Amino acid sequence: MATPNLNEIHDTLIDLAFKAGEIINNALPDTGPDSKKNTSTAKKPTPQQLPLTTAPTFIIDPIDGTINFIHNFPHACVSLGFAINKIPTVGVVYNPSTQTLYSAIKGQGAFKNRTTRLPLSGPTPAPLTGLSNALVAIEWGSDRGGANWGVKTRTFERLGADKSQGGAMVRSFRSLGSAALNICAVAEGVVDVYWEGGCWEWDVCAGWVILGEAGGVIVDGNPGGWEVAVDGRRYLAVRGAEKGQREIVEEFWSYIQGRLTYGN
Structure with a gap:
């Protein structure tokens, strides 16, 4: 099996995230009383899924923060991951409400909006003091x-x-x-x-x-x-x-x- 091109996957996932973000921003969730009824206690459906293997695998959530989306609270996102040997290797997270993009390739650093390297505090972030x-x-x-x-x-x-x-x-x-x-x-x-x-x-x-x-x-x-x-x-x-x-x-x-x- 050919080695996946991680940079190509990264760029493709960013493109997909932006397209999904447009769909989310243009959607009109039903915010009537029935749509919110029992949302705190409702369980997500459990679709039949194959177990995660060591094969290169896309692991995605088209809307993470579903309840936020329903309530128009601006903290829902598109979460697109790619794993090899069950190890997260490429990650793209996009919040379309704030137009904030987070992305990373294993071994190549993490970025906010493709230009600002994370963490925001720089290469020597402050110590954790409890x-x-x-x-x-x-x-x-x-x-x-x-x-x-x-x-x-x-x-x-x-x-x-x-x-x-x-x-x-x-x-x-x-x-x-x-x-x-x-x-x-x-x-x-x-x-x-x-x-x-x-x-x-x-x-x-x-x-x-x-x-x-x-x-x-x-x-x-x-x-x-x-x-x-x-x-x-x-x-x-x-x-x-x-x-x-x-x-x-x-x-x-x-x-x-x-x-x-x-x-x-």
Whole structure:
């Protein structure tokens, strides 16, 4: 099999992202009461899919941030990834509402709008100095019951609680409503950490490449897993930093209340 031309794939995905973005911007989602009814508890349909293999594979999400799109909240995106040997290798994420493009090829750096190299703080981003100084992205998700919901809510409480109450007292939380855009915010360096459980490989593949090329890392969303597969469904993303990545991962893990069972 011929070696894929990664630059050609990258450029093609950008073209596709722009075309998909035009469709999204020209769409008129039904924002009547029926379209929003039970959107927080509704589960995405689970279409039959082939398992991810080591073959070169496009892993895409035409709209990541569907609920945002329905509500006209300007944080939905096109997420287009390409993996080889299950390793994210090319990533393109485009938010058509803000006309912001993130893109990367493994080994060639990550860029915002094709000209600004990520992270925004430059080649020696500031060190990570603990969760009390960190802006942390989280998501509630659509699954609002069961053991995983309990792990999430208890962990959110511990992360946010005052240190006198045994909490980490993170500086603040953010929820963009899109896994891809959360990861890109970490790649930019405007968010320090993103913890997620329950999303899918098409939500994270493209952003994974962008974050990695910006000096960031993704590890398991459960404590102790320094290696995580792109289809592992539990992720902890940390921005690039001069130092402190490993320390903040271990600190975050210490506040997780239980174990997420997504992907098991």
